[in-house]
Amino acid sequence: MTELAIIRNSEIRKLTKEQRKKKLDEYKQKLFTVRSELSSGGSIENPGQIQEYKKAIARIKTIMTELDEL
Numbered sequence: 001m002t003e004l005a006i007i008r009n010s011e012i013r014k015l016t017k018e019q020r021k022k023k024l025d026e027y028k029q030k031l032f033t034v035r036s037e038l039s040s041g042g043s044i045e046n047p048g049q050i051q052e053y054k055k056a057i058a059r060i061k062t063i064m065t066e067l068d069e070l
Contacts (some may be wrong), residue, residue: 006056012063019067024060027053 006027010022031053038044064070 005059006052007059009059009063012060017067017069018031020060020064024057024064027056031057 015023024027025033033055034044034050038050044050057069058064
């Protein structure tokens with residue numbers, strides 16, 4: 001199974017500060033939605049997407065920290 005990153009580091013660096021913040025909020029919301037769907041007894045199409053959202057959030061936060069945006 002090949003892992004496809006939701007967003008790559010190079011793509012994150014190309015975004016503006018506002019775009020990075022928007023993407024971060026978007027991924028946090030998606031993660032919340034997927035987790036709540038799972039906890040309410042439902043099943044999700046791709047269980048690996050939780051991990052991918054977490055990684056994407058971490059990537060964005062790391063780059064924002066490097067650029068002194070947090």
